[in-house]
Amino acid sequence: MTTVVVRHDLPIHETLEGTRDGLTVRTARDTAETKARLADADALVTNPASWDDELLESLDEGDWVQATSTGYAAFPVEAFRERGITFTNATGNYGAPVADHVFALALGLARGLPTFLDEQRERNWDRTKGGELIDLDGRTLTVVGMGDIGESVARRGLGFGMDVYGTKRTPAEYDGVLPADRVLEPSALDRVIGETEVLALTVPLTEETRHLVDRSTFETLPDTAFLINVARGPVVDQEALIEALETGRIAGAGLDVFDPEPLPESSPLWDLDNTIITPHVGGRSRDFVDRFVDLFLHNFDRRRDGGGELRNRIA
Numbered sequence: 001m002t003t004v005v006v007r008h009d010l011p012i013h014e015t016l017e018g019t020r021d022g023l024t025v026r027t028a029r030d031t032a033e034t035k036a037r038l039a040d041a042d043a044l045v046t047n048p049a050s051w052d053d054e055l056l057e058s059l060d061e062g063d064w065v066q067a068t069s070t071g072y073a074a075f076p077v078e079a080f081r082e083r084g085i086t087f088t089n090a091t092g093n094y095g096a097p098v099a100d101h102v103f104a105l106a107l108g109l110a111r112g113l114p115t116f117l118d119e120q121r122e123r124n125w126d127r128t129k130g131g132e133l134i135d136l137d138g139r140t141l142t143v144v145g146m147g148d149i150g151e152s153v154a155r156r157g158l159g160f161g162m163d164v165y166g167t168k169r170t171p172a173e174y175d176g177v178l179p180a181d182r183v184l185e186p187s188a189l190d191r192v193i194g195e196t197e198v199l200a201l202t203v204p205l206t207e208e209t210r211h212l213v214d215r216s217t218f219e220t221l222p223d224t225a226f227l228i229n230v231a232r233g234p235v236v237d238q239e240a241l242i243e244a245l246e247t248g249r250i251a252g253a254g255l256d257v258f259d260p261e262p263l264p265e266s267s268p269l270w271d272l273d274n275t276i277i278t279p280h281v282g283g284r285s286r287d288f289v290d291r292f293v294d295l296f297l298h299n300f301d302r303r304r305d306g307g308g309e310l311r312n313r314i315a
Contacts, residue, residue: 105254145203233259
């Protein structure tokens, strides 16, 4: 018998119910309830925003934490290892939806959708604004972080006829859609920033990537460039970004992540005409829960049957 506690705002628990004999599913709404229910549970499903280090006290050696996210900077991975707690993330579940979101944001900016939506609400027919629109074909896309999501973004960029570069910590290990000379070490990003017209961020948040995009980046990007951030908010120096957008140092930004989250009502980003904001939903879709449950059950079956390494095991 295995009991899993699910703390998430989407109905993962409902989809998990009854999927396996011997699997009991319980939900939790806050840290206190999660701690209480973990007392006689074996597994926890949660996202980074719902993790609290207090939960370590309620996890025992041999327990399993399955993150619903790809990023795991919020989780105490070393403590999991020290305590013999298994930890897995959801790498591989987000490539398609997040890449689609990147291009939804990029196309929205390039094709002036915020302006035309405003015009639609006013029932105003003005074709003169069409002369300000931008084609993606032939423009340079740089994808910072060529993991599963970055690879999906690069593939779509090639499909749009873009000139695509990517960065990866270990370029020699890259085996994807880009030619080897188009995949650079992060330290070589400066070589292509000056010609980058769409800068897409898909890296995890680490000490190395915190404020990776800063004032010097905005000073080097062309003033026609768009920044698309679907990584984590602190990967960008948000104050420098606001300044770059307000002064026209870059043409626009499509932002799904912020520092902090939720984005405060007082943030100037809400009022900028050259910015599209979405509330950290890039990885979500109607298929999210089913896709995640498939991953969870794959790992559940392997743990139950002792049948090999878990998918996306970090600790």
